[in-house]
Amino acid sequence: MSFIIHYICAGLLAILLSGVTxxxxxxxxxxxxxxxxxxxxxxxxxxxxLHTALEKTRPQWGDxxxxxxxxxxxxxxxxxxxxxxxxxxxxxxxxxxxxxxxxFSAIRIPLRKGILGYRVAFIQQKQQSxxxxxxxxxxxxxxxxxxxxxxxxxxxxxxxxxxxxxxxxTQLFKMLAADRFDLFPRGVGEILTEYQxxxxxxxxxxxxxxxxxxxxxxxxxxxxxxDRTIKDRIEAGLRIMKKDGSFDVIFKKxxxxxxxxxxxxxxxxxRLSNPNLPADTPLNDxxxxxxxxx
Numbered sequence: 001m002s003f004i005i006h007y008i009c010a011g012l013l014a015i016l017l018s019g020v021t022x023x024x025x026x027x028x029x030x031x032x033x034x035x036x037x038x039x040x041x042x043x044x045x046x047x048x049x050l051h052t053a054l055e056k057t058r059p060q061w062g063d064x065x066x067x068x069x070x071x072x073x074x075x076x077x078x079x080x081x082x083x084x085x086x087x088x089x090x091x092x093x094x095x096x097x098x099x100x101x102x103x104f105s106a107i108r109i110p111l112r113k114g115i116l117g118y119r120v121a122f123i124q125q126k127q128q129s130x131x132x133x134x135x136x137x138x139x140x141x142x143x144x145x146x147x148x149x150x151x152x153x154x155x156x157x158x159x160x161x162x163x164x165x166x167x168x169x170t171q172l173f174k175m176l177a178a179d180r181f182d183l184f185p186r187g188v189g190e191i192l193t194e195y196q197x198x199x200x201x202x203x204x205x206x207x208x209x210x211x212x213x214x215x216x217x218x219x220x221x222x223x224x225x226x227d228r229t230i231k232d233r234i235e236a237g238l239r240i241m242k243k244d245g246s247f248d249v250i251f252k253k254x255x256x257x258x259x260x261x262x263x264x265x266x267x268x269x270x271r272l273s274n275p276n277l278p279a280d281t282p283l284n285d286x287x288x289x290x291x292x293x294x
Contacts, residue, residue: 028064028233030054031089036074037170042190045254046093046111050221052246053237061233076150079103082224090230092222095152097276105225107235108282109242110218112189113251113290117217117274119185120262121208122176122195131183131208137162137272140213144181146172152276156215159275177202185213188262189255212267212292216274216283242287251290264292 032050035043054064069089073081082092083103093111094100123131134140140162147154148169157164165181173194176184186194191207199205221238223231241247269292282288 026062028054028061028230030064030066030091030230030234031069032066032091032093033073033078033089034068034070035072037072041193043093045189045250046219048250048254049111049238049241049247050091050234052241052250053234055237056240056244056246057233057237060236074150082222084224085226087224090224090227091234093219094222096218096220096278096281097152097155098278099276100220100222101278104222105228105231106220106222107231107238108218108220108280109235109238110288111221112187112219112255113288114216114218115189115251115255115259115290116187116219117215118188118264118290118292119213120188120191120264120267121211121213122173122184122186122191122205123182123208124176124179124204125206126204127182128206128209131211134211135268135270137270140270143183146176146181146184148172153215153217155276156217156272156274160272173198173202173205177204183208188258188264192258192261207262210267212264212269213272214269215272216277216281218281255290259292267292 030050032047034040051066054066058064073089075094078089078092079094081087081089092104095116096106096108100106121131131143134143137160140160144163144165145157147157147164147166149166151166154164154166165175167175172184175181195205195207221231221234238247241250
């Protein structure tokens with residue numbers, strides 16, 4: 001009898017262990033948007049953060065795949081897809097807002113330490129002396145700003161009564177050269193690469209020398225609210241990265257050269273509030289945010 005009981009117990013244990021092994025061997029499959037234009041390099045840093053977060057959690061969570069979607073998707077289409085019950089992508093990176101955090105589940109760790117809220121502008125060279133006279137949000141109302149159609153920060157400028165001309169991203173460089181607007185604000189980590197890509201075709205284009213526009217504009221990972229396991233794994237990875245310093249290593253890799261070349265610490269700052277920022281945004285956690293040194 002004791003032999004039979006021992007045999008049954010051993011069998012049950014084997015079944016339980018088999019279940020554990022199967023669960024731990026399940027592969028996490030992450031699919032992100034390919035982007036909205038071909039050969040889009042604007043998000044290489046975010047993709048590296050994502051891969052690193054998944055790799056940091058491999059010992060606990062197991063193997064993973066992390067691949068771009070088959071199709072390119074503009075921002076609005078990307079969010080519509082993510083919200084579907086059967087969605088072909090299961091992660092998006094996007095500026096946060098009250099609406100975004102109602103629709104999706106967010107990890108409240110700014111992927112670029114908030115540096116996307118520091119904006120350096122493209123202008124026509126002949127406009128530099130005029131821009132030198134711009135010192136306040138009120139002064140910005142004298143200018144027309146170029147922005148992509150449907151970009152999240154359009155609402156920030158609108159809330160301050162600042163005129164915005166909207167168009168497809170790829171058209172904005174030629175439109176600035178053609179005097180369709182006066183100022184094309186860009187993220188610190190974007191503008192140097194874009195200058196290299198577009199200056200030859202638009203020789204009037206220069207990077208403005210002295211102005212820095214700032215508004216709180218954290219960029220988060222967002223998930224369909226049903227994808228709790230994937231969110232939990234990536235959040236665990238991000239917190240490991242914050243603790244071991246690898247998050248800051250990636251930030252400096254993609255941003256330090258621009259911070260130095262654009263001389264952020266010496267620019268005059270015009271600060272704008274962000275009326276769409278959720279009340280529980282962790283603005284008081286200084287470890288999460290970049291601030292230009294003086």
